Amino acid sequence: MYFDIADPSFSVQSELVRQARERDWYAETSYGIAVLRYEETRELLRHPKLRQGSVRWPAHHGITSGPFADWWSNWVLNKEGQDHHRLRRLLNPAFSRRLVDGLVPRFQALAAELVDGFAEPDRCEFVSEFASPYAARVIAIMLGLPEEEWPVIARDSGTIGLAMNVTIRDDLPAIEAALDRLYGYVDEAVAKRRHDPHDDFVTALLRARDDEDRLTETELRDSLVLLIFGGYDTTRNQLGLAMQTFMDHPAQWRLLAERPELGGAAVEEVMRVNPTTTWVTREALEDFTFQGLDIAAGTTLHLFTESSGTDPRAVPDGDRFDITAERPPHFGFGGGIHYCLGHLVARCDMSQALPLLARRMRDPRPGDGARWMPRSGNTGPIELPVTFTPAP
DSSP: EEEEESTTOOOOTSSHHHHHHHSEEEETTTEEEEEEHHHHHHHHHHTTTTSGGGGGGGHHHHHSHHHHHHOOOOOOOGOOOOHHHHHHHHHHHGEEOOOOETTHHHHHHHHHHHHHHHHHEEEEEHHIIIHHHHHHHHHHHHOOOGGHHHHHHHHHHHHHHHGGGGTTHHHHHHHHHHHHHHHHHHHHHHHHHHHHHSHHHHHHHHHHHHSSSSOOHHHHHHHHHHHHHHHHHHHHHHHHHHHHHTOOOHHHHHHHHGGGGGHHHHHHHHHHHHBBOEEEEESSSSSSTTTTTEOOOOOOEEEEHHHHHTTTTTOOOTTOOOOSOOOOOOOTTGGGGGGTHHHHHHHHHHHHHHHHHHHHHEEEEEESOOOOOSSBOOOEEOOOOOEEEEEO
């Protein structure tokens, strides 16, 4: 079977993909091979003859030079071998559980403040009134930036997020302008922490620069911009997708309100059935054969995260949404040596937000006028009107 995944109308959650998954573990696509089943995805994420595949995403669209192409190629995610190990070793301390757990009270207070601030007591536009300010202000808290400047962080991060969509070429001028503005925010945060160190993310990275094997100035700036973009874009989109999923499963929403300790499990289950990162990419370093398929060097493999997460071979009731069920690990944060550096932050901030929302927004229902990004690349709602019964 063949998928034209460059078509904005293509959906990774379509019946076409379900049918293809039943026929075979892979399908041909306009960008390479789509991997559809759980076990094959798990194996290929760690396969020694594959490298991270997203490095070629701009080139797929004819973007091979310029500020955006340079920044993209410098991501730790897009490095291999010793370059990758070195960057990951230097960046890891800034994502420690101790630092992340210390932010829990701030995340809880922020979520409550945003719900209290809804323009109407029984309805909201969920993206602009909660998901977007929550994600942007979490980033501001982590970087020590003024929280009231969250609209600028949100605007520019959201614009860079267009790079994950199949319309990247058309959006490139706006993406590069937003990238330049975020570099300005990064430089401000770094200058502040050089003169006034704190027990926070930026200071941890600055201390990493002071070690014998240190981050270069370019690596520091590029990594911080990646944090702003990645942290904002993923959290905003995933919160919107979580609200959509729970509105389709109201009994699970009520359960989450009653048992807030299930917040972490709720994040995992949402990311299994409705992930914002709809595929994880790998690229063949050399010719090899996998389960009877000859894969040529340079071939890109798109490992479909929702298709693998709901694969009945690994999860017999995979289409059932249940925040109390035991599930095999999903691949929404990737896998292998390129597992997402910021996964603790994303898991923590969303696991605090969702139970509070469930307690405060009873019986949420979709309103009119929802708008969505394409259901491929990185996806999520652009606008998501929600009506609900306020908690007394």
